[in-house]
Amino acid sequence: MAKYKIAWLPGDGVGNEVMECAKIVLDVINLDADYIPGDVGWEFWKNEGNPLPERTIKILKETDCCLFGAITSKPKEEAAKELASNLKKKDFVYSSPIVGLRQLLNLHTNMRPCKAFEGNPLNYRDDIDLIVFRENTEGLYAGVEFHPVPEKIFNALLTHKKMKKFENIPLDDLAISTRIFTRKGCQSIIRQAFEYAKSYKRKSVTVVEKPNVIRETSGMMIREARKIAEEYPSIDLFETNVDAMCMWLVKNPQDYDILVSSNMFGDIISDLAAQLVGGLGFAASANIGDKYGVFEPTHGSAPKYAGQYKVNPIAMIISVKLMLDFLGEKQDGDKLIQAIAQVIKEGKVRTYDLGGNSISLEVAKEIAKKFREQ
Numbered sequence: 001m002a003k004y005k006i007a008w009l010p011g012d013g014v015g016n017e018v019m020e021c022a023k024i025v026l027d028v029i030n031l032d033a034d035y036i037p038g039d040v041g042w043e044f045w046k047n048e049g050n051p052l053p054e055r056t057i058k059i060l061k062e063t064d065c066c067l068f069g070a071i072t073s074k075p076k077e078e079a080a081k082e083l084a085s086n087l088k089k090k091d092f093v094y095s096s097p098i099v100g101l102r103q104l105l106n107l108h109t110n111m112r113p114c115k116a117f118e119g120n121p122l123n124y125r126d127d128i129d130l131i132v133f134r135e136n137t138e139g140l141y142a143g144v145e146f147h148p149v150p151e152k153i154f155n156a157l158l159t160h161k162k163m164k165k166f167e168n169i170p171l172d173d174l175a176i177s178t179r180i181f182t183r184k185g186c187q188s189i190i191r192q193a194f195e196y197a198k199s200y201k202r203k204s205v206t207v208v209e210k211p212n213v214i215r216e217t218s219g220m221m222i223r224e225a226r227k228i229a230e231e232y233p234s235i236d237l238f239e240t241n242v243d244a245m246c247m248w249l250v251k252n253p254q255d256y257d258i259l260v261s262s263n264m265f266g267d268i269i270s271d272l273a274a275q276l277v278g279g280l281g282f283a284a285s286a287n288i289g290d291k292y293g294v295f296e297p298t299h300g301s302a303p304k305y306a307g308q309y310k311v312n313p314i315a316m317i318i319s320v321k322l323m324l325d326f327l328g329e330k331q332d333g334d335k336l337i338q339a340i341a342q343v344i345k346e347g348k349v350r351t352y353d354l355g356g357n358s359i360s361l362e363v364a365k366e367i368a369k370k371f372r373e374q
């Protein structure tokens, strides 16, 4: 029996191609693992009314971790139109399987490294080395939303004086998405950010919120951050509002180290940070819980490129490195990142985003070759 069982979820579109690239690299690493393929994505939504079928959840529960490609996500009306005719009008509501999976497996921490690799022509600056810690199961992504707003909820909200301005709005003309934070959720994401900073000798942790306006949720995050920061006297705590952070990240990204934020703001700043180091082709992520991890590039399924082996597989391959770290295979993880860095620096094998004309598989093979040569 292999040492590890890894759920293998390519998903939609280019997810399949970048997972093929991941496999090329994993084969060279010779990780002692069984890969168990699972169904996820648009096809299963269209044909079964569920993009994350129960049989896939079973696989996730029986494995050590999961490698995930990409999925197509569409707003609810568009998704409903694409359902198979026998499923239409049966009250199926589309929701993103990756968000569902994060909640189902309680993958509370999303970690997204954004490092400028030497020689990457897309670097905004060469001295950027940021990591975004994004709370991954709460906030605006918790999915507690209402439309039309049920009477009971509406009446409960009317006890708040600021609801007065909405009191005469018909319930069907109101939509409410809640932003729910728990103290435990705030403490956990802040703690992870500080622990990481401590282990990797990082200088600062910047909490990115908006407590001057969103007083209770953002406020709770900041208050918890201040308390936890006291336990880490050698690491600076900075507090920055999310809007200002977007500006500072464009102005002086090299000044930042670890960024920590709630679910929605973390989603936004992680795309911004990714673009500073070459875009989504370099943006990897680890969704981590107490016992399980799902590793995925942050890009989508890019339907217009599907089947062309055009996209940059580096985000996926950095996700493999994050998976190796999670499994405790640090040495291979470090070797893999070295191999990636060498291929980028040499610049001979490059996908279109980097001005090259190599296909995804060639990049993966080149990284595998460099891994082997170390």
Ligand code: IPM
Residues within 6 Å of the ligand: 073, 096, 098, 099, 267, 298
């Ligand atoms: C990400 C993506 C997802 C998110 C989408 C696909 C639901 O943008 O992982 O950042 O919003 O979390």
Ligand code: MG
Residues within 6 Å of the ligand: 267, 268, 271, 298
């Ligand atoms: Mg995103």
